[in-house]
Structure formats: structure tokens, C-alpha cells
Amino acid sequence: SNKSVHEILTLASIVELEGVTDEDRKGIASVFYNRLNKKMSLGSDITTYYALKVELNERGLTDKEFNTANPYNTRGPKMNGKLPVGAISNFSEGSFEAVLNPDSNSYYYFVADKNGKTHFTKTYEEHIKVIKELKEKGVWIEW
Helix, strand or coil, rough: CCCCCHHHHHHHHHHHCCCCHHHHHHHHHHHHHHHCCCCCCCHHHHHHHHHHHHCCCCCCEEEEHCCCCCCCCCCCCCCCCCCCCCCCCCCCCHHHHHHHCCCCCCCCEEEECCCCCEECCCCHHHHHHHHHHHHHHHHCCCC
């Protein structure tokens, strides 16, 4: 890998909380690498929850909170192409493996539904469409 040990461990900690299965984690790791390579933000909600010290199932976050500058908040300003300053959780061997050997794909977005299925998309427009469909089917996760 061209990433440092610190970067790999940090990314594995995010992949751990974003994915449910090891297969999904490989796809998620690929999305994150694709985003980093394009100097996009990771856009990981869980890093914002961690930055604000809010439990994932406690409540939804506001747009203002998602846009708060913080060295852990990958949705915040000035985080394009950057990882948080450190790990946000422990991680499994599966997440570590996913970061070392991610899937090869051209996805830039993903979202999970209430059933634990992860949906991958290439464009923001496709991503928004999937979210709309999940809401219509009643499988969108809301806190």
C-alpha cells in the first residue's frame, strides 16, 4: 500500500463501522480510496458522530453538525482528500483486510438500508435516487 500504517489503521476503523459484512467492507474501502484519489471528502457520517461524541442510534445529526470543522469529521470543511487524524474504533481482521485489498470498482457512494444491504453507486444522482427508493420502501434508516 502507498498508505502509512497509521492511515491504514484509521481507514480500517471507519470501514469497520460503515460495513456489516466483510464483502461490503471491501466495497466500502474501494469507495473511500476512489474518493481520496479524486480529492473528495470521505463523507462518512460515522466520523461526524464520533467527532461530536454522539452515539449512532441516539439521534440524527443536523446539517450544521455535519458541516462542523473537526479533525475527525470527514464531512466537514477542508477534509477533501483527507482521513481523520486517527482511528475512531477498533476494527476486525475483515476490515483490515478490506483496506489492504479493496474491491476494484468505480463507485463513489454507498448507503445501507435497514436490512443491512449496502447499495453502491457511481454518481451522486444515482445515490440520491437509491435513498429516495429506500425511503419509499420503508427501509431507510432514521434515528
